[in-house]
Amino acid sequence: MIAVIGLIVGVAVGxxxxxxxxxxxxxxxxxxxxxxxxxxxxxxxxxxDGLFDDKVFVVSFISNVFIAALIxxxxxxxxxxxxxxTGVIVVxxxxxxxxxxxxxxxxxxx
Amino acid sequence: MSEIPPFDxxxxxxxxxxxxxxxxxxRLRRALLHPGxxxxxxxxxxxxxxxxxxxxxxxxxxxDDYAGMRQxxxxxxxxxxxxxxxxxxxxxxxxxxxxxxxxxxxxxxxxALDQAxxxxxTLGVLAGTVPATGPGIRMTVTVxxxxxxxxxxxxxxxxxxxxxxxxxxxxxxxxxxxxxxFETVGGGIEVDGRLLKSPFTIEAIGDPDSLRxxxxxxxxxxxxxxxxxxxxxxxxxxxxxxxxxxxxxxPQYAEQVQ
Numbered sequence: 489m490i491a492v493i494g495l496i497v498g499v500a501v502g503x504x505x506x507x508x509x510x511x512x513x514x515x516x517x518x519x520x521x522x523x524x525x526x527x528x529x530x531x532x533x534x535x536x537d538g539l540f541d542d543k544v545f546v547v548s549f550i551s552n553v554f555i556a557a558l559i560x561x562x563x564x565x566x567x568x569x570x571x572x573x574t575g576v577i578v579v580x581x582x583x584x585x586x587x588x589x590x591x592x593x594x595x596x597x598x
Numbered sequence: 599m600s601e602i603p604p605f606d607x608x609x610x611x612x613x614x615x616x617x618x619x620x621x622x623x624x625r626l627r628r629a630l631l632h633p634g635x636x637x638x639x640x641x642x643x644x645x646x647x648x649x650x651x652x653x654x655x656x657x658x659x660x661x662d663d664y665a666g667m668r669q670x671x672x673x674x675x676x677x678x679x680x681x682x683x684x685x686x687x688x689x690x691x692x693x694x695x696x697x698x699x700x701x702x703x704x705x706x707x708x709x710a711l712d713q714a715x716x717x718x719x720t721l722g723v724l725a726g727t728v729p730a731t732g733p734g735i736r737m738t739v740t741v742x743x744x745x746x747x748x749x750x751x752x753x754x755x756x757x758x759x760x761x762x763x764x765x766x767x768x769x770x771x772x773x774x775x776x777x778x779x780f781e782t783v784g785g786g787i788e789v790d791g792r793l794l795k796s797p798f799t800i801e802a803i804g805d806p807d808s809l810r811x812x813x814x815x816x817x818x819x820x821x822x823x824x825x826x827x828x829x830x831x832x833x834x835x836x837x838x839x840x841x842x843x844x845x846x847x848x849p850q851y852a853e854q855v856q
Contacts, residue, residue, distance in 0.1 A: 490637035490638055490640065490641040491637055491640045491641045491644050492630070493641060494640070494641025494642060494643075494644040494645035494648070495641075495644045495645065495647070495648045496648070497641075497645050497648070498644060498645030498646060498647060498648025498649040498650075498651075498652075499648040499649070499651075499652050501645070501648075501649045502648060502649035502650070502651070502652030502653050502656075503652055506653075506656065507649070507653055509653060509654075509657060514657070515668060517650060517653065517654045517657070518654050518658070520650060521647065521650050521651045521654050524643075524646075524647040524650065524651075525647065525651075528643075528644060528647060531640070535622070535625065535626065535629070536622030536623070536625065536626060537622065538622070538625060542636040542637075542639055542640055545639075545640060545643070546639055546640075546643065549643050549647075564668060567670065569668045569670065570668055570670060570671055594621070594622035594623060595622070595623055595626075
């Protein structure tokens, strides 16, 4: 419940405050959001599996975001930023699909 | 549901081995209805995700395409734009050349058209196909029928031409041009097939003084007519109007030499 409320509050804050993203962080924000989404879906799946641990969630959330940003940063430095961020998005997308499929099996038993 | 304790991960993990394992959906419902302290940090993280997601949504939706792009992408976009710009400039140059050529052509055509119109007016006056007006003389020749001599009349017309007459007319009826034919018939003369009788009114456009002098010199037209018992009255005018027209048939045998 608190998680749902948190999501609503976060969306509201984002909509009302319209925070400005520093130019330097702008390329990382979409990757970070996708990585965080992956962490959240992973957590939901683990929760439904009965394996959820909030410490694990916090660590996986932060490390997901951090590593995704790091990969993109490295890619930028190596001159393959666009390709690497595409790769990261693809991998995270596949993971999100797998997690959502597991969640779906739990909820709809199908 | 009331005997189920609030969700606690540690307890849940401990429960898993002993109690009947609740299904995922039951666990979800329990977590929604009985939030625990562990959910607070989850809520905070999810809130951050929500804010970041909405912000990114806004950036991607409202910002122009180039903000947030990488250097390499920007260079590529710039190259593409430069190539497009070069192509467009090439197109502009081509079209401008075409336009200039067409304009040049148009000017030439307009000049030729003006020249042709001018020629048409000039030649029309000379050929008698358009009405003419201007300074000149109006000459009335009265000749007794018995003494009518076509030679003198032709001489007179030749003298007028010599003196620079540009358009001539007899009796307000027949335009005198290069092709005009003269013939003596009973009771008068026939000019271009039309019978004209004395008195003849000859109108000529040209310099009035020159035309008058050309008629009046001694042994000239006026004297000739006087010898024939005739009478000539010459009036100068600044406004002689020649309305009759000579219709020019298309040449049937003669062709232009190319």
